[in-house]
Amino acid sequence: MFDYLIVGAGFAGSVLAERLARGSGKKVLLVDRRPHIGGNAFDHYDDAGILVHKYGPHIFHTNSREVFEYLSTFTAWRPYEHRVRASVDGQLVPIPINLDTINRLYGLSLTSMQVEDFFASVAEPRETVRTSEDVVVSRVGRELYEKFFRGYTRKQWGLDPSQLDSMVTARVPVRTNRDDRYFSDTYQAMPLRGYTRMFENMLDHENIKILLNTDYREVVDVIPHDRMIYSGPVDEFFDYRYGKLPYRSLKFEFQTVNQEWVQPVAVLNYPNEHLYTRVTEFKHLTGQEHPKSILVYEYPMAEGDPYYPVPRPENNELYKKYQALAEERSDVHFVGRLATYKYYNMDQVVAQALSVYARIVGQKRAEATRAEAARPSTPAVLAASRKERQHGPVASLSKALAAAGNQSA
Ligand SMILES: Cc1cc2nc3c(=O)[nH]c(=O)nc-3n(C[C@H](O)[C@H](O)[C@H](O)COP(=O)(O)OP(=O)(O)OC[C@H]3O[C@@H](n4cnc5c(N)ncnc54)[C@H](O)[C@@H]3O)c2cc1C
Numbered sequence: 001m002f003d004y005l006i007v008g009a010g011f012a013g014s015v016l017a018e019r020l021a022r023g024s025g026k027k028v029l030l031v032d033r034r035p036h037i038g039g040n041a042f043d044h045y046d047d048a049g050i051l052v053h054k055y056g057p058h059i060f061h062t063n064s065r066e067v068f069e070y071l072s073t074f075t076a077w078r079p080y081e082h083r084v085r086a087s088v089d090g091q092l093v094p095i096p097i098n099l100d101t102i103n104r105l106y107g108l109s110l111t112s113m114q115v116e117d118f119f120a121s122v123a124e125p126r127e128t129v130r131t132s133e134d135v136v137v138s139r140v141g142r143e144l145y146e147k148f149f150r151g152y153t154r155k156q157w158g159l160d161p162s163q164l165d166s167m168v169t170a171r172v173p174v175r176t177n178r179d180d181r182y183f184s185d186t187y188q189a190m191p192l193r194g195y196t197r198m199f200e201n202m203l204d205h206e207n208i209k210i211l212l213n214t215d216y217r218e219v220v221d222v223i224p225h226d227r228m229i230y231s232g233p234v235d236e237f238f239d240y241r242y243g244k245l246p247y248r249s250l251k252f253e254f255q256t257v258n259q260e261w262v263q264p265v266a267v268l269n270y271p272n273e274h275l276y277t278r279v280t281e282f283k284h285l286t287g288q289e290h291p292k293s294i295l296v297y298e299y300p301m302a303e304g305d306p307y308y309p310v311p312r313p314e315n316n317e318l319y320k321k322y323q324a325l326a327e328e329r330s331d332v333h334f335v336g337r338l339a340t341y342k343y344y345n346m347d348q349v350v351a352q353a354l355s356v357y358a359r360i361v362g363q364k365r366a367e368a369t370r371a372e373a374a375r376p377s378t379p380a381v382l383a384a385s386r387k388e389r390q391h392g393p394v395a396s397l398s399k400a401l402a403a404a405g406n407q408s409a
Helices: 011-024 065-072 099-106 112-122 132-157 195-203 282-286 313-328 346-361 365-369 379-390 397-403
Strands: 002-007 028-031 043-045 051-053 077-079 084-088 091-095 187-191 208-211 225-230 247-257 267-269 278-281 293-301 332-334
Touching: 002 011, 011 028, 011 195, 011 208, 011 225, 011 346, 011 365, 043 195, 051 282, 051 293, 065 187, 065 346, 065 365, 084 132, 091 099, 099 112, 112 132, 132 293, 187 195, 278 282, 282 293, 346 365
Parallel strands: 002 028, 002 225, 028 208, 084 267, 225 332
Antiparallel strands: 043 051, 077 187, 084 091, 247 293, 267 278, 278 293
């Protein structure tokens, strides 16, 4: 008998598996239909021996000390501040737009004070800021909007910024100084040995069994369990009763090149040229030294894996209907990006999962997450489960049933 069947081995499912097992001694079966743990944050070494992120570049950044300390139990970190350049008018200029972006684009030598005046002179004030277009045009005017945002957003979402919720571009700041970091969070770092290793450490506990390559619907009726945690798409859980929630997808094209470095920074954005939106060179993120390099090109797609919930009012309305169904299921906790149809970063999903755990155990979040309770397994336990890992996680239904104490399978 498992206490919890957890669907999805991404951040949402894995944090809850870890907390329930290590923090509360619960028996957990973690199921994922993909052949690996880590969800969209999964990374692996490719044929050339370079660490790549299978589902596009994942950069960790957070303002939450609690989330950072919690994850630090399972990984050491490599300090990393993310930088992006946009290809505009034949130049590679900093994005988010800053003082250097304006000076280089227009051949000026403005100071910080003067660039604020420049933005004020080109901005088109709006009475109400509802859409993504409103956000940008009201801050930096139409020309910069056209150069940096319109084309990129149209490619990324298949919609004009005037059709998208303001939150899409509200995430991108505009700076009057020369700070060219993409994020300004307090904690910015990459897991030293990669995300997958961090997930392995998180899940390395005798109470956690993992079943990969398995849709939970294949096992939900045959593996005895008390409660469920679900981090898959919420509309799929309810058999699309009210229709499909729209998602934007991506196609990733990886290219190995026979040179040590290709790009000046990790990511180059292409707002106005090519079908792809951006190109990432992974070694900038991971700090790996290697004579070759790997790039990934991202092509936005209408169909494919559900990556980005599309933030439009009618989609939020549709989600609310599913949310109401979810709230009726007191035996299931819906957690994570897909189950709550929210555009969450990794740290936000970790925070959400820690809050759910705190609610389950009836404690304050800080208490339920405290480092002592999150201490990893003793070396002996680690050794034992590493051996188990060589044979793969619980690789079959019969093993999972046996682990659950059900010998009838
Ligand atoms: C291209 C891209 C880039 C991103 N970059 C960043 C970044 O730089 N920084 C950042 O903080 N965040 C980034 N994110 C967001 C980050 O990926 C998410 O916040 C995080 O992965 C969400 O974790 P999750 O557990 O909610 O979902 P997921 O990681 O999607 O995990 C859900 C899991 O559930 C499994 N599943 C679904 N249905 C079933 C089923 N029926 N049966 C069994 N298993 C099922 C799926 O296979 C999946 O593995 C990015 C996302 C994308 C798409």
